[in-house]
Amino acid sequence: MIDRADAALADQYEAYPYPLRDPKDEARRLVVGSPSHLAEVDHWIFGARRPASAPLRALVAGGGSGDGTLMLAQQMAWRGRAGDVTWLDRSASARKVAMARAEVRRLDNIRFVEGSLLDLPSLGLGAFDYIDCCGVLHHLSDPAAGLSALAGSLAPGGGIGLMVYAPHGRTGVYMLQDALRRLAPPDEAPAARVEIARRVWKHLPDTAWLKRNPWITDHLKGGDAGLYDLLLNPRDQAYTVPQLAALIEGAGLRLRCLVEPVRYDPDTWLPDVRLRARTAGMDMIARAALAEALTGNMGIHVAYCTRAADPVAEPDWSDPAGVPRLRENEGPALATGLPADDVLPVTFDGLRVPLPLPRLARAMFGRIDGVRSIGEIADDMAASGTPREVFFRDFEELRRQMERMNRLFLTPQG
Numbered sequence: 001m002i003d004r005a006d007a008a009l010a011d012q013y014e015a016y017p018y019p020l021r022d023p024k025d026e027a028r029r030l031v032v033g034s035p036s037h038l039a040e041v042d043h044w045i046f047g048a049r050r051p052a053s054a055p056l057r058a059l060v061a062g063g064g065s066g067d068g069t070l071m072l073a074q075q076m077a078w079r080g081r082a083g084d085v086t087w088l089d090r091s092a093s094a095r096k097v098a099m100a101r102a103e104v105r106r107l108d109n110i111r112f113v114e115g116s117l118l119d120l121p122s123l124g125l126g127a128f129d130y131i132d133c134c135g136v137l138h139h140l141s142d143p144a145a146g147l148s149a150l151a152g153s154l155a156p157g158g159g160i161g162l163m164v165y166a167p168h169g170r171t172g173v174y175m176l177q178d179a180l181r182r183l184a185p186p187d188e189a190p191a192a193r194v195e196i197a198r199r200v201w202k203h204l205p206d207t208a209w210l211k212r213n214p215w216i217t218d219h220l221k222g223g224d225a226g227l228y229d230l231l232l233n234p235r236d237q238a239y240t241v242p243q244l245a246a247l248i249e250g251a252g253l254r255l256r257c258l259v260e261p262v263r264y265d266p267d268t269w270l271p272d273v274r275l276r277a278r279t280a281g282m283d284m285i286a287r288a289a290l291a292e293a294l295t296g297n298m299g300i301h302v303a304y305c306t307r308a309a310d311p312v313a314e315p316d317w318s319d320p321a322g323v324p325r326l327r328e329n330e331g332p333a334l335a336t337g338l339p340a341d342d343v344l345p346v347t348f349d350g351l352r353v354p355l356p357l358p359r360l361a362r363a364m365f366g367r368i369d370g371v372r373s374i375g376e377i378a379d380d381m382a383a384s385g386t387p388r389e390v391f392f393r394d395f396e397e398l399r400r401q402m403e404r405m406n407r408l409f410l411t412p413q414g
């Protein structure tokens, strides 16, 4: 059943396919992000245990103008990975943009299906090993029904990469949405609403919280599509960590990882031993909820989940045959760019996270290429004088720090 907000939502994405993309730009860059980077899917969903030769059947539910679809399909093509990516969305104009982008890239591993993810059980698309649902569930009238439809389309051993809005980092957004609903009600034509919103932004008092929130920029940099999605959306509901965890559990799924894990670890912000004594007894969700409330800057949550009924597939870092890779193969750049004190400076939406790395980090970064195994890297470094026990001690520390930054993964073999 389509309610009024659903109809307005359909009109929005027909008028303004999201995000705003020019197919010509595919010739010069690939948009990458989370969820659904192939290295993340391999690692967080399959624990790098699913053979690289096994065809991957992926679905991008609510694919929009194609960012997630193109990234995954392109990364599969570059790595010679068998399988395909199904783009599914209700918006015909988003489909046009996504198809044009795929054409520029000459990708032939994408299938385009126009329809609602709520109808998945009757669409006859079969079961999927991986499902992306990025920025979609929080617009549905019943997000739980949406996630259940996705969970029901997973093949055994499969998993889902989700993105939903989070409230604290969107401070100011909902106040302005409220103001704009009063000035430009959702039943007006999308273009008329955009015009009103632009006028309002020009005159917005400096005390409006969105003016003080520099981390939200879609209304400034995302064209009309970005402005509409952020400020005029007929329905968007943000999730705190506990609310997201309940949504995931309710769909028969298990939360495997929140990206980036380091942001969800309260100990990152609380070095005080008396405080750490209190966080030590908390479970993963309570810790993540605390980190969310402490930092106040999370505007989205990205979560990888697997079926609760399936055994957990943990990456096995203890196996010397395991092959590590950095997310964007940035090993050489990290090796040369790491500051002399071996502390990697990282910033998340204005929040600095100094990441102390072990002494051998530079030498290891220079050798992590997604091809050599941990054992081979150890051999190579032993040949230039690094005792194995020193290598394995430092590698474990490098692994711990870079994995929780969502930058270092194990790659599947076979």
Ligand SMILES: C[S@@+](CC[C@H](N)C(=O)[O-])C[C@H]1O[C@@H](n2cnc3c(N)ncnc32)[C@H](O)[C@@H]1O
Binding pocket: 009, 013, 018, 019, 061, 062, 063, 064, 065, 066, 067, 068, 088, 089, 090, 091, 094, 115, 116, 117, 118, 133, 134, 135, 136, 139, 229
């Ligand atoms: C904010 S956009 C996100 C697009 C894309 N996932 C991304 O992150 O770039 C939301 C998309 O969800 C689609 N959508 C909304 N409800 C849907 C439904 N019930 N079934 C399929 N797609 C839907 C919209 O048409 C729109 O393209």
